[in-house]
Amino acid sequence: MAQKKGHLIQSRSLARKLGAFVALSDAELTVLDGLYKRRRTVCVGRDLMHQGQSEQVAYILVSGWACSYKILHNGERQIVDFQIPGDFLGLRSILLHMSDHSIEPVTDIEVIEVYIADLLAVFSDQPRLGTAVLWAASRDEAMVVEHLVGIGRRGAAERMAHFLLELEARLALINMGGRDGYACPLTQYLLADALGLSAVHVNRVLRQLREAGLVTFRDGFVTFHDYDQLVEFADFEKTYLDQVGPLML
Template sequence: MIRKLGTFVALSPAELRVLDGLHQRRRFFVAGRDLVHQGQSDQAAYILVSGWACSYKLLQDGQRQIVDFQIPGDFLGLRSVLLQISDHSVEPVTDIEVTEIQVKDLLGAFSKTPRLAAAVLWAASRDEAMVVEHLVGIGRRDAAERVAHFLLELEARLSLVGMGDKAGYDCPLSQYLLADALGLSAVHVNRVLRQLREAGMVTFRDGAVIFTDYDRLVEFASFEPTYLDQLGPLLP
């Protein structure tokens, strides 16, 4: 969280102490067991400490659309706390460790350190920008471009928290999870991954994404990461 917010605000020692004070109530959740339920009220927010999670909407016919994946340093359920009801569910993809934050503690931290509140607002705005980009991907990119763009976005996000680089990263996502996120079938995802591998651009197998030609994949996907806004602190 410090590394993520630090790209927007150069946090002072006092602000770091306030942020550290939020990390008091640690909880653990096992993979596949929701920690936030769609329609739930009176819940806490969480900061993901370790592991991966996904946010999703469940339709009445049982189909699922994954809205996004969360990695360490991300908030879980922040918007739901502020709106007092959850419009989506959050499920751990792996076993996870989180920090639980009550809304009164969060608002108290914002009151003490307005710049920290600005950094969290930036993080939330960045997450919204990613959802917009995913909508564009589902609506306008073909399947191969969609998968390539998504894998590149994950690299950019993971590199920010020291978990990936342009050589690749560990990734626990199954082809079924990718399918639910990208609006494709698992069979189609498998076919596209094989296509990208045979083209010599990226390999995704055994829980690892390996870029074999990062620059060509960027060109293929027309990946422009400015929407992730990772250019360094904007506030002194």
């Protein structure tokens, strides 16, 4: 059974994420694995979910990157957050009966459709697993709050540094990144829409961080040159990303 548990954790990014909050049992891993029934592939250029959509379905991102965004009346876009494998997409929408944002792939993605009946069954049959889902959702909400603080109060360079460090912490949890760096498909235009900067300003800030010997973002890869110094520069305190829950038994 221990071998089965290890295999499921290795094969599911969501299990890795939730496993940081709850020491998942074999039964809980089996229930989680049972969610992986309805698979969809969505290509770049086609929205997965539209603002105002009323279908009661959420998704688990299996592979690829996506972003959540809102379009303003003047046509400008604000990216709310980026999603990586193991993240839920549209979880709030399934509870509120309508999506308040759109979701589009950053790369080609594979997702699992999750209906409200699926989630209710998880909460009913495996309440500890349901608690882990809520814990992870709260962590995602905390990231959105941190992004708001960044846009409102941090300078452009500190904002960029903080964002790159946050991505590293998220990716490290699913074995896709570490203190040396990580693969990152985000363009300067996507970074601009997420961080409240222009693409030109993004380029200038990345050059500033590179010339300071802190971090380089080039050819789809983020390389940390002095991780600890970057943490100090960005005043990056990742308590909001606390990856140890009270149910780690």
